Amino acid sequence: MADHTESGDMLIDLRSDTVTRPTPGMREAMATAEVGDDVYGEDPTVNALEAEVAAVFGHEAALFCPSGSMANQIALQLLAPPGAELLCDADAHVVTYEMGAAAAYGGITSRTWPAVGADIDPDVVAGMIRPDGYWAVPTRAIAVEQTHNRGGGGVIPLDTLRALRQVADAAQVALHCDGARIWHAHVADGVPLATYGALFDTLSVCLSKGLGAPVGSLVVGAADKIERARVIRKRMGGGLRQAGILAAAGRYALAHHVDRLAEDHAKAARLAEAIAPFGVLATPVRTNLVPLDLTKAPLDAPALAAAARAEGVLISVLGPHTARMVTHMDVADSAITRAATTITRILRA
Numbered sequence: 001m002a003d004h005t006e007s008g009d010m011l012i013d014l015r016s017d018t019v020t021r022p023t024p025g026m027r028e029a030m031a032t033a034e035v036g037d038d039v040y041g042e043d044p045t046v047n048a049l050e051a052e053v054a055a056v057f058g059h060e061a062a063l064f065c066p067s068g069s070m071a072n073q074i075a076l077q078l079l080a081p082p083g084a085e086l087l088c089d090a091d092a093h094v095v096t097y098e099m100g101a102a103a104a105y106g107g108i109t110s111r112t113w114p115a116v117g118a119d120i121d122p123d124v125v126a127g128m129i130r131p132d133g134y135w136a137v138p139t140r141a142i143a144v145e146q147t148h149n150r151g152g153g154g155v156i157p158l159d160t161l162r163a164l165r166q167v168a169d170a171a172q173v174a175l176h177c178d179g180a181r182i183w184h185a186h187v188a189d190g191v192p193l194a195t196y197g198a199l200f201d202t203l204s205v206c207l208s209k210g211l212g213a214p215v216g217s218l219v220v221g222a223a224d225k226i227e228r229a230r231v232i233r234k235r236m237g238g239g240l241r242q243a244g245i246l247a248a249a250g251r252y253a254l255a256h257h258v259d260r261l262a263e264d265h266a267k268a269a270r271l272a273e274a275i276a277p278f279g280v281l282a283t284p285v286r287t288n289l290v291p292l293d294l295t296k297a298p299l300d301a302p303a304l305a306a307a308a309r310a311e312g313v314l315i316s317v318l319g320p321h322t323a324r325m326v327t328h329m330d331v332a333d334s335a336i337t338r339a340a341t342t343i344t345r346i347l348r349a
């Protein structure tokens with residue numbers, strides 16, 4: 001996509017935090033990365049990244065994967081055998097955007113609790129669990145999303161996660177975290193990544209969302225699980241060769257781009273503050289996502305997106321009356337000011 005509008009203004013791309021381009025420092029790290037064949041386990045940069053991420057989350061091992069979807073789906077296949085059941089919320093990425101992979105590749109059925117974003121009631125989840133037996137589909141895994149994508153970047157409170165861990169332990173069911181944006185939760189709530197790590201059997205974490213790497217996610221867990229994960233990854237076509245070039249971007253992102261997420265949260269808060277008077281903020285903004293509910297607005301989501309695009313501001317349409325703006329490292333403060341002016345002008349018209 002071109003970077004400018006026809007009239008020469010810079011495009012402000014608020015559709016997602018996946019649209020970032022590698023910084024010069026990141027490109028330099030990629031260009032100079034030491035590499036080897038990772039399917040042979042011989043890429044030193046991949047091995048270093050995996051060890052680093054495992055340590056940060058207090059787990060034994062981690063596995064580099066091409067995408068967050070693959071990392072999630074490998075984890076689910078580790079936790080639930082074919083014919084068993086996954087519980088998650090109705091808006092979860094794993095059942096909304098991963099193309100039915102749990103069923104298609106893992107033979108896993110999914111049952112959902114109503115979409116409440118990060119506002120999970122552990123008793124509701126506990127009440128859904130089915131025990132092992134020959135008469136009903138056994139629940140083997142629960143997945144939560146931190147932060148919650150369709151839940152407007154909401155952060156699941158630590159107490160809720162602890163309660164869910166107890167629910168999972170009592171029922172001997174595994175707990176997975178889709179932590180594509182767990183870094184944002186860590187920065188927003190100040191919860192150490194290892195504290196999150198200790199609560200889950202497996203986590204998937206992404207380097208290619210707010211952290212700004214071009215590619216890469218990891219599955220994190222116990223050493224025996226990650227050994228099995230390596231087999232599943234290969235089966236799914238995710239074995240990469242000189243992947244150190246990509247892992248180097250991830251290592252750079254971890255070193256330089258975690259703490260700065262606070263800036264993206266501040267930018268999202270500024271956007272939210274600007275649009276709040278129009279009554280279109282779907283949920284309070286906690287991190288870098290700004291979810292819009294346009295039910296009471298004079299125009300629907302496609303119309304708002306089209307009007308904004310005509311002025312060089314790109315936003316995502318999620319439904320007829322729902323849209324989203326996402327802040328990230330490639331939108332400067334001045335661009336946020338311009339985007340806020342543009343969106344509020346359209347909403348006022």
Ligand SMILES: Cc1ncc(COP(=O)(O)O)c(C=O)c1O
Pocket residue numbers: 018066067068069070072093145147148149178180181206208217
């Ligand atoms: C919460 C969440 N999980 C998983 C993913 C999947 O990541 P990928 O696009 O790398 O497959 C995304 C992507 O945006 C996401 O938002």
